[in-house]
Amino acid sequence: MDVILRAEGVDFFYGEQQAVSNADFVLARGEVAAIMGSSGSGKSSLLYCLAGVLPPARGTVTFDGVELSSLPDTELSALRRERIGFVFQYGELLDELTVEENAALPLRLAGVAKDRAHAAAARVLGRLGLGDLLRRRASKLSGGQRQRIAVARALVHQPDVVFADEPTGALDSANASAVLEEFLRLAKDQDTAVVIVTHDPEVAARADSQYAMVDGVLTQRVTV
Template sequence: MDLILRAEGVDFFYGEQQAVNGADFSLARGEVAAITGGSGSGKSSLLYCLAGVLPPANGTVTFDGVRLSSLSDADLNALRRERIGFVVPYGELLDELTAEENAALPLRLAGVAKDRAHAAAARVLGRLGMDDLLRRRVAGLSGGQRRRIAVARALVHQPDVVFADEPSGALDSADAQTVLKEFLRLARELDTAVVVATHDPDVAARADTRYVMVDGVLAQRVTV
């Protein structure tokens, strides 16, 4: 198995509260893995440890053979910018920008010329059914449309891994299923691995591998 991500013995605390307890996790290139659990189970905390956003108190996270703890802040920021994508619960789009401008942000931040970045963003948005909304400001768009833009932004630079925290959150069931299906279809086409933290069993059912998290402990791993 060609692993892109591995975690061993990861602990994370909020003050005295242990949110992640001795987690072991592995992810192959192109694999979709779901971390399921109820509210407060620690799944989002683990997700952000795996992504290098939260530093573990103990244990190691290795990305493509490199320990994240060995990287400088600048190198870690560059890794997240160039090789990682994020889909967060409410999208965190910039309302004053258009759909195309929002989706192009990772490429622009990586120094890609505006024309090339916007062309790439338009292609990805088109594959998500957003051709007619490229130049619309996102402030007035629906939740499902905004989530598609967030997905496009996460995938536009063809990262190795996308981390998705409750990607179906705040959407009705029909929108959630449609957006999730399009997101995973496009990720698989790009051979991008996905780690998704979710309480939604319908989301977990679409993964290749499912982890169950209970009180900070990864209690079960099932490969479909």
């Protein structure tokens, strides 16, 4: 198995309160892993540790053979920017930017010239059904459209791993499954691994591996 991400014995605390307990996690290139669990069980905290956003109190997170805690801050942020994508629950777009500018942001931050970055963004947006709205301001769009832009932005730089934290939480179920279909298909096409937090059993069933989180404890579900 070609491992892109490995976590071993990860603990994370907010003050005294433990949000993640001794989590082990292994992700192969191109794998889709689904994490389910009730609100407050620690799913977002785990994702932030895996994505190098929050440093674990104990344990290690290794990305493509490099332990994140060994990296200086500038290298860690470069790795996050260039090799990781993140879809937040409510999209978290920049309202003043256009659709195309929002989706191109990871490439622009990585120093890619505007023309090339916008062309790449337009390709991904087109596949997500937003090809006609490239110049529209993000603030002028519906929830479903915003969520699609967030998906485009997380995939545009062809990251090795995309983390999606309840990416369709703000959508009705018809829109949610359409966005998820596109998301998983695009990710597969570019061999991007996906870690998706979801409450939807149908989405979890389509993943290559399933995990449950209960009170900070992550358990892999064994499928037969």
